[in-house]
Amino acid sequence: MQLTYNTQDYSSAGYTEPNDSGLTGFGRQVVNEMAKLEMVVDLSHVGPKTSEDAINHAPEGKPPCFSHVPPSGMKEHPRNNSDHLMKLIGSKGGFVGLSQFGPHMKKDNDSTINDYVDALDYVIGLIGEDLVGIGSDASEGxxxxxxxxxxxxxxxxxxxxxxxxxx
Structure with a gap:
């Protein structure tokens, strides 16, 4: 379940917030409760400071994930995640699903399947093949x-x- 979607809520700040204030006290409770319920915390639309807070706060053996993000190491975009965050989530055993959403890809909407494979290879190089997969980001219909x-x-x-x- 996503911790937030793009903006600030009671638990956390999304990536569109001008001031990413990090995980709130209530957000820490949410992360803890989700871990108890065996729910994975998805940080795909969360701001970088909040993502780092949530990754560091997650209970041992209950890592969050980025279910659908591209790497900012291949294209700088506020929605894309840094190598630092991908390595941090990988160090905790968390999954990174790579999105193929055109505007966030290396060549925008002109990106090809080869560009997507390059992105997969790039993140595999950061955290290993066992923690990387396909992360769909489409609203069918x-x-x-x-x-x-x-x-x-x-x-x-x-x-x-x-x-x-x-x-």
């Missing part, structure tokens, strides 16, 4: 300009516009 995508890319689904996708 919802095009980029759909009403659904417009809703997803607004703060809490109705407030400020977060990205230009879907608008």
């Amino acid at each position: 919802h095009g980029m300009l759909s009403e659904f995508m417009a809703w997803c890319n607004k703060d809490k689904g109705y407030a400020r516009q977060l990205t230009s996708w879907g608008s």
Whole structure:
């Protein structure tokens, strides 16, 4: 389950927040409870400081994951994760699923399957093949300009516009 989606909530800060304040006290409780319930904490849309806090706070043997992210080592984008965070999550045994979402890939929407394989190889080089896989990031039946995508890319689904996708 995602800890947050793009913005600040009671537990954590998303990657679109101008001030990534990190995991809150309530967020620590959420991470602990999810571990008790055998739920994996997904940090895919979480800010970098909050991600690091959550990875370091997670109970031993209950690592979080990045279920669908590209590496920022191949393209700088606020949604992509740094080598540091990928290595940190890998050091705890956490999974990294690589997204193939065009705007976040090396060549944007012109990226090919070869570019995706390069991204897989890149992250495997950081944390090993056992912790890396395919991380789908698609909303089947919802095009980029759909009403659904417009809703997803607004703060809490109705407030400020977060990205230009879907608008």
